[in-house]
């Protein structure tokens with residue numbers, strides 16, 4: 001049984017500056033809900049309620065978000081907005097959330113190493129705090145199912161277009177089933193020629209406590225940081241690791257383009273916006289089409 005999750009959320013978020021100068025990227029809202037709340041919800045939907053968030057400098061608002069706010073609650077009660085009140089109470093009671101601070105930003109591997117006392121005896125899930133995966137079955141649940149079947153470290157992967165392979169951690173291995181591979185290779189940002197596949201690591205993992213001794217042996221890698229992928233490569237020499245091809249759509253909200261796409265796609269799914277927002281998008285596309293047509297006309301001989 002997997003009962004614990006770790007959410008690294010201490011990073012600087014430099015790709016999202018200036019928004020992240022004084023606020024965590026994990027707290028940027030998709031419409032009205034911070035990214036990290038979607039991540040916590042994925043844990044809860046997968047039956048995990050013990051969550052350790054790796055926090056750090058400038059991340060206090062994450063703690064406040066999952067804490068109780070009596071003043072706000074009583075204001076909402078005065079307004080007799082029962083639905084909003086229930087929503088607020090849900091946030092602080094959705095899971096048993098702990099925090100630990102990563103004092104120096106030494107990379108994702110180092111962030112996970114901070115979970116060693118919390119997770120020293122049992123396998124645990126890792127969910128990147130800036131990555132939302134939209135799926136019918138929560139991706140964490142998909143990984144738990146794989147772990148229960150194979151009893152090995154599990155990495156979530158997704159197929160990416162070949163031209164994007166050099167941007168990701170890529171895995172290679174032998175098929176155990178349609179969606180599960182026994183890994184033989186893990187390569188960080190390979191060039192296309194040397195990539196064993198176009199299956200990219202997708203921001204969710206099930207790790208066993210053995211990862212902590214692998215992390216102790218992991219030298220600083222890319223960006224002078226302790227990289228989780230490097231630790232997994234060390235682990236792969238000692239024990240089996242599998243990859244599960246996830247069913248779902250991943251949004252890496254650490255980059256602005258994915259953030260925009262998440263906002264648009266999630267708004268279209270929300271009943272209260274869907275009609276108006278879709279109309280607005282269609283009108284916008286219409287204007288763009290007209291602009292393109294008239295500039296073609298102008299430029300044609």
Ligand code: UTP
Nearest residue numbers: 008009010011012013014015106107111129130
């Ligand atoms: P990213 O690779 O997106 O790193 O981390 P980052 O440093 O936050 O972002 P950029 O590249 O500067 O824009 C993926 C997840 O791991 C956490 C981040 O908070 C994010 O949720 N992380 C990263 C840590 O907790 N500690 C670290 O040292 C690095």
